[in-house]
Amino acid sequence: AQTVTQSQPEMSVQEAETxxxxxxxxxxxxxxxxxxxxxxxxxxxxxxxxxEAYKQQNATENRFSVNFQxxxxxxxxxxxDSQLGDTAMYFCAFMKLSGTYKYIxxxxxxxxxxx
Amino acid sequence: DVKVTQSSRYLVxxxxxxxFLECVQDMDHENMFWYRQDPGLGLRLIYFxxxxxxxxxxxxxxxxxxxxxxxxxxxxxxxxASTNQTSMYLCASSLVVGLAGGFTDTQYFGPGTRLTVL
Numbered sequence: 001a002q003t004v005t006q007s008q009p010e011m012s013v014q015e016a017e018t019x020x021x022x023x024x025x026x027x028x029x030x031x032x033x034x035x036x037x038x039x040x041x042x043x044x045x046x047x048x049x050x051x052e053a054y055k056q057q058n059a060t061e062n063r064f065s066v067n068f069q070x071x072x073x074x075x076x077x078x079x080x081d082s083q084l085g086d087t088a089m090y091f092c093a094f095m096k097l098s099g100t101y102k103y104i105x106x107x108x109x110x111x112x113x114x115x
Numbered sequence: 116d117v118k119v120t121q122s123s124r125y126l127v128x129x130x131x132x133x134x135f136l137e138c139v140q141d142m143d144h145e146n147m148f149w150y151r152q153d154p155g156l157g158l159r160l161i162y163f164x165x166x167x168x169x170x171x172x173x174x175x176x177x178x179x180x181x182x183x184x185x186x187x188x189x190x191x192x193x194x195x196a197s198t199n200q201t202s203m204y205l206c207a208s209s210l211v212v213g214l215a216g217g218f219t220d221t222q223y224f225g226p227g228t229r230l231t232v233l
Contacts, residue, residue: 009155033220044119045205045224091157095220103148103222107157 002027004094006106013082014114020067021077021109023092029053034068034075035093037105038086045091051075082113118142119225121206127231134193136228138206146211147189148222149173149181152203164189196232204228 003026013019025034032053039045051059051068058066063080079086092106122137140147146165150158150173160173162181170181178200182190189208193200207222 004157006157035221037222037224044226045207047221050221103160103220105150105158107155 002029002094002096002102002104004092004104004106006090006092006109008109009107010110010112012112012114013079015082015084017082018078018080019082019111021079021090021092021111023075023077023106025073025075025092025094025104027073027094027096029096029098031097033095033097034066035095036064036066036075036077037091037093039089039091039108040085040087048090049077079111084113084115087111087113119206119208119223121204121225121228123228124226125229125231127233128193128196129233130197132193132196132232134196134230134232136191136193136204136206136230138189138191138208138225139187140189140208140223141187142208142210142223143186144208144210144223145186146209146220147183148207148209149179149189149191150205150207151175152205152227158205161191196230198232200230201232202230204230 005024034051036048038048049061049064065078067076089108091108095103119140148163149161159175164170164183180192205227206225209220209222
């Protein structure tokens with residue numbers, strides 16, 4: 001069975017600093033997708049970034065980048081130049097591509113950006 | 116932009132009541148999902164549907180049922196609400212798109228319904 005673990009329930013970072021949120025997962029699949037979603041306070045959850053497991057290059061979206069270590073089954077999110085609007089709950093998610101549908105979320109990391 | 120709407124942001128019901136949570140998406144997505152979100156537990160899948168009138172159980176289907184009569188609408192039904200169903204309920208939809216060698220499945224979420232069962 002697949003599992004997704006986010007070991008940091010809460011984190012804080014000063015505005016303009018860099019922060020890294022960790023995520024590890026367990027799977028026997030070789031082909032899958034990984035995602036980071038952001039849920040701002042009282043607002044809808046949105047996709048931040050996605051990574052295809054077959055791609056070695058780490059995904060980047062503006063100030064957001066991932067460090068994907070397939071052998072270690074690690075998928076961390078780095079937020080550069082943190083902004084107050086980055087304050088949110090962040091969820092790591094795994095989706096397998098074969099067999100029955102499976103989309104698994106981690107328990108989330110609450111990030112607070114401090115002014 | 117994809118828009119996923121849910122019928123209520125906040126709902127208070129009594130134990131034993133039948134509860135309907137409605138979700139509508141406007142982007143012709145095949146897949147729709149119902150999750151519940153609880154602190155420390157993340158999101159857990161209740162049911163999903165990959166086509167009209169089709170449904171699959173997720174990880175925690177007990178005490179819930181779903182209905183998908185039209186492609187854009189996916190309803191979650193609590194047949195007899197209980198206090199342990201107090202939670203935030205999130206609806207999502209997705210379009211499975213084939214890319215070279217694989218598929219992508221970004222989920223688009225509604226704003227959530229915070230249900231309290233007294």
